[in-house]
Amino acid sequence: MSTVTTVPEGTVNPYALSHLDSLESEAVHIFREVAGEFERPVILFSGGKDSIVMLHLALKAFAPAPVPFTLLHVDTGHNFPEVLEYRDRTVKKHGLRLHVASVQEYIDAGKLRERPDGTRNPLQTVPLTEAIQQHRFDAVFGGGRRDEEKARAKERVFSLRDEFSQWDPRRQRPELWQLYNGRHAPGEHVRVFPISNWTELDVWQYIEREGIELPEIYFAHEREVFNRNGMWLTAGHWGGPKEHESTETRLVRYRTVGDMSCTGAVDSDATTLDAVITEIAASRLTERGATRADDKMSEAAMEDRKREGYF
Amino acid sequence: MTTPILPALSAEQLSATTLLRFATAGSVDDGKSTLVGRLLHDSKSILTDQLEAVEQVSLSRGQETPDLALLTDGLRAEREQGITIDVAYRYFATARRRFILADTPGHVQYTRNMVTGASTAELAVVLVDARNGVVEQTRRHAAVAALLRVPHVVLAVNKMDLVDYAEPVFAAIAEEFTAYAASLGVPEITAIPISALAGDNVVEPSAHMDWYGGPTVLEHLETVPVSHDLTACHARFPVQYVIRPQTAEHPDYRGYAGQIAAGVFRVGEAVSVLPSGRTTTITGIDALGESVDIAWAPQSVTIRLADDIDISRGDLIAPADDAPPVTQDIEATVCHVADQPLSVGQRVLLKHTTRTVKAIVKDIPSRLTLDDLSQHPAPGQLVANDIGRVVVRTAEPLALDAYADSRRTGSFLLIDPADGTTLSAGMAGAAFAAAPEPVVADDDAEWDF
Numbered sequence: 001m002s003t004v005t006t007v008p009e010g011t012v013n014p015y016a017l018s019h020l021d022s023l024e025s026e027a028v029h030i031f032r033e034v035a036g037e038f039e040r041p042v043i044l045f046s047g048g049k050d051s052i053v054m055l056h057l058a059l060k061a062f063a064p065a066p067v068p069f070t071l072l073h074v075d076t077g078h079n080f081p082e083v084l085e086y087r088d089r090t091v092k093k094h095g096l097r098l099h100v101a102s103v104q105e106y107i108d109a110g111k112l113r114e115r116p117d118g119t120r121n122p123l124q125t126v127p128l129t130e131a132i133q134q135h136r137f138d139a140v141f142g143g144g145r146r147d148e149e150k151a152r153a154k155e156r157v158f159s160l161r162d163e164f165s166q167w168d169p170r171r172q173r174p175e176l177w178q179l180y181n182g183r184h185a186p187g188e189h190v191r192v193f194p195i196s197n198w199t200e201l202d203v204w205q206y207i208e209r210e211g212i213e214l215p216e217i218y219f220a221h222e223r224e225v226f227n228r229n230g231m232w233l234t235a236g237h238w239g240g241p242k243e244h245e246s247t248e249t250r251l252v253r254y255r256t257v258g259d260m261s262c263t264g265a266v267d268s269d270a271t272t273l274d275a276v277i278t279e280i281a282a283s284r285l286t287e288r289g290a291t292r293a294d295d296k297m298s299e300a301a302m303e304d305r306k307r308e309g310y311f
Numbered sequence: 312m313t314t315p316i317l318p319a320l321s322a323e324q325l326s327a328t329t330l331l332r333f334a335t336a337g338s339v340d341d342g343k344s345t346l347v348g349r350l351l352h353d354s355k356s357i358l359t360d361q362l363e364a365v366e367q368v369s370l371s372r373g374q375e376t377p378d379l380a381l382l383t384d385g386l387r388a389e390r391e392q393g394i395t396i397d398v399a400y401r402y403f404a405t406a407r408r409r410f411i412l413a414d415t416p417g418h419v420q421y422t423r424n425m426v427t428g429a430s431t432a433e434l435a436v437v438l439v440d441a442r443n444g445v446v447e448q449t450r451r452h453a454a455v456a457a458l459l460r461v462p463h464v465v466l467a468v469n470k471m472d473l474v475d476y477a478e479p480v481f482a483a484i485a486e487e488f489t490a491y492a493a494s495l496g497v498p499e500i501t502a503i504p505i506s507a508l509a510g511d512n513v514v515e516p517s518a519h520m521d522w523y524g525g526p527t528v529l530e531h532l533e534t535v536p537v538s539h540d541l542t543a544c545h546a547r548f549p550v551q552y553v554i555r556p557q558t559a560e561h562p563d564y565r566g567y568a569g570q571i572a573a574g575v576f577r578v579g580e581a582v583s584v585l586p587s588g589r590t591t592t593i594t595g596i597d598a599l600g601e602s603v604d605i606a607w608a609p610q611s612v613t614i615r616l617a618d619d620i621d622i623s624r625g626d627l628i629a630p631a632d633d634a635p636p637v638t639q640d641i642e643a644t645v646c647h648v649a650d651q652p653l654s655v656g657q658r659v660l661l662k663h664t665t666r667t668v669k670a671i672v673k674d675i676p677s678r679l680t681l682d683d684l685s686q687h688p689a690p691g692q693l694v695a696n697d698i699g700r701v702v703v704r705t706a707e708p709l710a711l712d713a714y715a716d717s718r719r720t721g722s723f724l725l726i727d728p729a730d731g732t733t734l735s736a737g738m739a740g741a742a743f744a745a746a747p748e749p750v751v752a753d754d755d756a757e758w759d760f
Contacts, residue, residue: 015541015575015607019330019409028599028611029570032551036624036665060599061611064564065556147402154397160731169397173733174423174648176430177722178570179662183731197411199402284359 020206024057027194029178030157031061034139034192035068037182041139041192042099042132045071047083047090047215048257050143053203054194056212058141059094069141070097074128076120076259077104078238083257086215099135101127118239119262129165132189139182141192147199148287151303157196163187167307200255200287201280208273219276220253220268231264255280255287328404329537334413334428336455337438338448342469346438346507347401347414350529353514356403398428407533422455422681422696426646426736429459430722434535436465436528437488441474441504444484450491451681457495457743458644458698460718463535464492464500467528472506476519495684496744503528541607545635545712546574547720548628549664554613566597566613567622572664572719575607576614581631584622585710590631591618608719625666627710627720635712635720641703643714644679644742645725645735647693653701653725653734654692661705661737663723669706670725676700679742693735701737713740 017025034041043058045051058067073087091098103123106112112123132140146153156172158180173181182190195203207214225232225248226241233240235247238260252265253276270276337343351357401412413428415421429435435456439449456464466488474480485502492500503512504523511517512527526534551569576582580593595615596606606612614628622628629635641661647653653672661670678690678699693699703725714721725735 016329016537017610019328022330022609024599025570025609025611029551032568032570032611033665036552061568062552062554063597063600064558064561065554066558146400153399153401172397174427174736176427176648176724176733176736177719178431179664179722179724181662181724181726181731181733183660183726185731197400197402199404199409201404202409286358286360 020202020209023195023198023202024060024206026178026197027054027057028061030180030192030194031058031141033180034141034182035062038139038190040135040137041069041141042072042135042137043067043069043141044128044143045073045087045098046143046257047073047079047087048143049203049207049214049218050145050195052090052212052214053198053206054141054143055090055094056210057194066095070099072099072101072128072131072135072137072140074101074124074131075103076124076261077102077107078120078260080215080217080234080254080257080260082217083215086213099131101131103127117261120259121262124259125165132165133163133187138184138189139192140189141194143195144193145198145200145203146196155193155196157193158182159191159193160184161189161191165189167191169303169307201277204273204277204280208277215257217254217257220251220271222249223252223265224249225252225265232266233262233264234260236260328406328408330409330411331434331532331535331537332411332413332432333434333436333532334415334425334432334461335436335438336415336425336428336452337469338440338446341438341440342507343414343438346436346467346469346505346513346528347412349507349510349513350412351401351403353510354403354405354529356401398424405529405533410532422451422646422698423648425452425455426459426648429455429461430718430736432459432461433537434463434465434532435461436467438467438469439484439488441468441470441480441484445487445491447682449488450683453488453492453497454495454681454684457492457497458646458738460715460738460744462498464497465528465531466492466500466502467507468502468504469507471504471511471517471520472509476504476511476517478504478520478522481523498744501525501531503531541573541575544574544608545633545717546576546630547572547635547712547717548576548614549666549720550622550624550626550628551665552624553622564615565619566595566615567628568611568613569628569665570611571606571608573608573717575605576612576628578604582616582628583631583634584620585627585629585634586637586708587621587626588634588637589618589620591616591620593617625664627664629710635710635717637708637710639705639708641701641705641709641711641723641737641739643701643703643723643737643739645693645699645701645737647695647697647699647735649727649732649734650695651727651732651734652692652694658728659703659734660726660728661703661709661723662726663709663711664720666707666709667726668709669728670703672701672725673704674702676702700742701735703737711739714738715740715744 103120106127144152154169156175184190224235226245235241241247251269253268255266270279335343399414403410415424415428437452468481468484481504489500504520505512507513514529516527548569548571550567554566554568556564578593578596583590593614594617596603597613598606655672655675657672659670661668677686677688678697679686712721721739723737724733727734
């Protein structure tokens, strides 16, 4: 793993940093601040590209020492098998410790009820919150980016949550310079977003530059899908398609990776990182607009989920 | 809105870009949302689904044109009240640069938000309405930019279409603003005549103002130097974390992790560790996986030292011949950002770089009115959005620079130890680079934002 700090061509200043170097340095600084100030930090790791980049940054931040954090995955029970396999392989490769909070177990125990639309995304909040309480995590790293969604654009890098994990956007601490205030009362915790200032394109360019491996579903492949509310959902054991919905095989890839019940595939022939980057640079849709059914529900869908303690 | 002008960027173009953080400030109705909307739109940063959502909501409210403010008003309360409450961060890119824009609202919690946005900005765009010229709020914006030591200020004289694109109107406003900002010590001021609505000089040069030969707003944003001469800065490295793997592979590795706050560090350089003052030599710099001979701000690196001296989080590494003074008595300008006041005698926590210490507010000698820079002596306390001078005594010594010399190692937060609230944002040393004639006011009862 080596990084070459290049001076962008055409610049006179020999001490300039490329935008990826600037963003990487900022994220590493945030990881180290948390390591220095918190007792029990945890990284939310879903096997999606943003959490994969987060983990990569954490590995670099503390090398040659191991990452001083554990990982937490909220498993909806409807995760892509390719992603779960990637998750387990990664944990093993780096000798990490993974906690899993299972939505399925909550449903089986009658503590959560399946929604009529079959979407399990909103159901993640309770297992997440209880896992944070149970393990007494005081800092929880999330891969949220401000460019993703307009409620997220108002999120701080250090975001204080009460004992119910709730977010109160009107009571956020102003964040000045690079001075992050992580003070919190017992039972409260801080959500930390090290890649707040990255865009989807930055994430992909960084993945390419660093040679980071991803689950294969991010690249074009043939898949049996069906159309629901304008989105190509994957056919499978999670409960789709319904009787009136018909499946077809299409060449697709995933732009985001989440619960199978609400993450749409996009038509794509991009089989390489280069092709994916070209495709995203030319795309006229945001990644959430293109692929997330749950964010299409209302103007404040994300804000409401965030207030309740969602990622 | 016109059709997008800039083509989509290739991967090669994007990998060679630098990053510019900038902030926008303007009074209500100066056209800031229109300017931001145009920058985002014309750089293809507003995507189809976002625009459709905005159009849909605007239509449902009976508005004829899409209200681009809805793009940045991310919270329900903001959309319902039609106001921007909080700083919104926006992201866009051109072939030359990636931009992070801190869009600060013009009215609610105005000072707090602009100070927040300006604290990390390398450039501030101040908007004025060409019909109104420099007003009270414009002077306030200039003062915040000067106070926060934002290196580059752009004066965008907007709505030139409403003054017949007349050069004398622009020239008079530019001259008045430049004189005022320069008197506060703003090092670089660029005035640009624009019409955000018509698109003049925002992205494309105006066809109506032949008399103007300077850059458009976007051209200026793309070409302004992102950092000043780093070798002229005092090199500063606050230690964040000590890396000691103690593994079979690395039994003796001991490195000090941090982000270079200012200047340049080299292997072989003699350094002091503060506050202890012990000196040693840099034997290695690890730049995230790669060993290097030289590193500079704002790189995150791990520094290895020749001697096994006691160093922990909160210490500062600086060149042995250019170390900052160590002090427990701080005089500073603060912007008060909390709803609860800051009072003389109050016990607080002071967070400076990676060190947090106990402190007490010994005195609040004055409060400053940003409109006319008048000083109000001995106010006793500061309330939300006040700017004031404070004298603070810390329980432990700090290696503190003047904010004018180093934004990162001259800034600090005051924090309420009881509930963790961020109370004030502090800047050590003199308030302005060039001190204007102080105006001492005796009656401040009516003073309000």
